[in-house]
Amino acid sequence: MIMTRHINKILLALSAALVALACLLLLPVMTPANAQLLPESRDDIQMSFAPLVREASPAVVNVYSERLVRQSANPYSGHPFFDRFFGPNSFGVPQERVESSLGSGVIVGEDGVIVTNNHVVQGADALRVVLSDRREFEAELVLADERTDLAVLRIDPEGEVLPTLQYADTRLVEVGDLVLAIGNPFGVGQTVTSGIVSATARTDVGISDYAFFIQTDAAINPGNSGGALIDNAGRLVGVNTAIFSRSGGSNGIGFAIPSEMVRRIVDSAINEGRVVRPWVGLRGQAVTAEIARSMELERPGGLLVTEIYPDGPADLAGLRRGDLLLKFDGRDVFDENGLRFLSATLAAGDSAPISILRNGEQRTLNMTVTAPPGATDAELILLEGENPLSGAEVANLSPALAEELRRDPFDEGVLVNRIVRRSYAYRSGVRPGDIVIEVNGQAITTVEELEEALNAEAEDGSKLRVWQIAVDRNGRRLSQSFRL
Structure with a gap:
């Protein structure tokens, strides 16, 4: 009886051991592929982005811009009533002061080529770049493109090869990917924040003309503009540009210009010196x-x-x-x-x-894709003579000119680009942006036709003194008679 009891205990123990062994063998098969594994060592617990940041951060710089501002010593200067009677610079010599602003930038060329945001350097009289090791360099503005809000700078590292960030292929970036934002928020010094890609291809943000932003929840604050958004391989995913905020601080909605556009602007600046935007028509x-x-x-x-x-x-x-x-x-x-x-x-x-x-x-x-065809602003013509549009700078509307002036490339006609003060055109009421479509009943499609119509003779052979001119102003036809 006692022997049987011992045998049963042994069999029970063996059965339990076999069940435990089977569970261990089947655990990898039964564990879901997306299950989170617990850390098994001290090294697993201490995993961090430190090696990635150590490699990428030297390629992110601080960009300081300085602008000289003239300010009147008189506190009432600028008031219409005061300036009318005493002059704008009365009771004191205008004082000068230097306004400084801070942003970030990314080294993309080992010879000193740096990309940042246009709004960081816009209007600057002097630019200074500070590397992560605190060395300072005077910077030259190579190209500033307001349409994409990007600017390209160059510093002289005196033959030294600078650390750079390689461009990521943003076509492979997906929502949920881990990213790091590196910059200098509020001027406190180089800072790294982490997050994920919250969205791609944001086109309705309204920040620039070429909106196609990568959205991230990595903390981005004032001073981060122009800094780097990198992936987990240390490649440049985009240039941090703006945040959505009602308070001025980070609310977890930041926008970066994708690296493919950054690469295009940098290549244009280095190889062509200007941006030629192709179009699809x-x-x-x-x-x-x-x-x-x-x-x-x-x-x-x-x-x-x-x-x-x-x-x-x-x-x-x-x-x-x-x-x-x-x-x-x-x-x-x-x-x-x-x-x-x-x-x-x-x-x-x-x-x-x-x-x-x-x-x-x-x-x-x-x-x-090709460059948009037609005249550019270099082909603007200033009308002269005794006619109502004398003093107006005009050009044949074309896709190329429309691109430069941010107009609809499908618009046609003769565009009034600028009007000289105190000219006949200035007194006629025609405004910059108007499209001249008709003169004395004759349809106008080119500058040549406009000049011929303005300088035509009257029916009796005398010099023309009365003109009926029709313009298109924001889609509305306006017609008016002029007599000189």
């Missing part, structure tokens, strides 16, 4: 839920082509009105801002595949 409409239903689409998406510029890149690629543009260079397109950004990351002459939907059939075309 089309106008489109974002697809709403209602449009998607009418087109029998499963969901809203893509850009509905509504207008195509003759002989432009879209026209030559074979696009038609009514096509649905789905992808450009492998990237989804949802609105015109996104398409403008994606095309601007290419150089004029580059080609990219585009995916479209036409009559329910998906097709792939190839588009070669």
